[in-house]
Amino acid sequence: MLAAFVSTPSADDPLSVLEVGERPAPEARDGWVTVDVKAASLNHHDLFSLRGVGLPQERMPMTLGCDAAGTDPDGNEVIVHAVVPGTPGWSGDETLDPKRTLLSELHQGTLAEQVLVPARNVLPKPADLSFAEAACLPTAWLTAYRMLFVKAGLQPGQTVLVQGASGGVATALIALGRVAGYRMWVTGRSEEKRAAALALGADQAFETGARLPGRVDAVMETVGKATWSHSVKSLKPGGVIVTSGATTGFDPSAELNRVFFTQLRVIGSTMGTRTELEQLVQLCATTGLRPQIDVELPLAQARDGFERMLEGRTNGKIVFTV
Structure with missing residues (x-):
């Protein structure tokens, strides 16, 4: 075969x-x-x-x-x-x-x-x-589903930053977050990628590493070394980073001083369960999300x-x- x-x-x-x-x-x-x-x-x-x-x-x-x-x-x-x-x-x-x-x-x-x-x-x-x-659905979209709905502990109306606007997990995060009622901000390396994220439903799109207009409640992190410091600095006190990968490397500065002083949470997330995949499939079926x-x-x-x-x-x- x-x-x-x-x-x-x-x-x-x-x-x-x-x-x-x-x-x-x-x-x-x-x-x-x-x-x-x-x-x-x-x-x-x-x-x-x-x-x-x-x-x-x-x-x-x-x-x-x-x-x-x-x-x-x-x-x-x-x-x-x-x-x-x-x-x-x-x-x-x-x-x-x-x-x-x-x-x-x-x-x-x-x-x-x-x-x-x-x-x-x-x-x-x-x-x-x-x-x-x-x-x-079974990898990228399930990973995004678990990050947002199982690990992050967010409420509708809160602001989520997605690092990297155009990959499979990132586009899933934008689409799922929009349906759930979160305010979705993204970063992207090019104007083309940022425009595509906005077309997908992101509320605002920024250059990678840009100073944001305000701090966010949560960061969805899959990039790793290239964006980690920006992710930590972008959070409100008590905010959460949910990380499920590191496509640019696994050795970022931990920024531990900011983590403990502003009482941040760093949560790892890997894939998802069969039950969560069933829930994701049902969400797509009932909402028309694709x-x-x-x-x-x-x-x-x-x-x-x-x-x-x-x-x-x-x-x-x-x-x-x-």
Whole structure:
């Protein structure tokens, strides 16, 4: 079957090790379901995998991808939840399982014609949600949903700053925050990205690192090193940073003096549970909210999508169709 995969990592030149070609089809396994993939979306996690971050050489070759929507063996339209518990008998929040993995870390991923997943990891796709839209939900949109509605503890009318205006998580945060009644501010590196964020529903957009007209109640942080200091300085006393990633690096200054003196909260957030994904799908179904898709490409042209993400030329999600 056709797949996008990696056989050996390259920390400095990830695109050089991306392969798009034939891989073995998954073999049936008790308690698991084979999904015929119709669409799968790209995440920064996939670039990290090419670099070997969280994916050691001994697990390769590995099909990339965490997100997918498609059909199960009975022809039902389904969405794939990316989090796979690793502790036998684990119950409760699967993101807290110390042995949990995402698809494409231990088990083969979704950038393929078929993917094998635990039966509990498939849930029904609403008919009015396209396969491409549904494929955007399990990672970026679920991450944003958990950050805003599970971790942040916000009330409608409060002000939220989103660092980085154009990525998959950022565009999801803007759209979800607008529906929830938050005042959404964003930062972006270019006028084009800031204008796109405003068109998506952001209330104001600023240059990266700009002095804001006022302090905010919460910052949604996925950028890391490049924006961390600005995030801390932008908060009201008692405010909260919710962080779910660091695409520019993991070693920012902690700004601990500001954290303790202004009694800030720093909360980590990772992905989301199957139940939260169900809630997100229902929210989209009842409100008409849909993911912002930057571009749809055939899986055979996966390299073009990876290049687009690596160069930062995104305005929403990159989706591969099968």
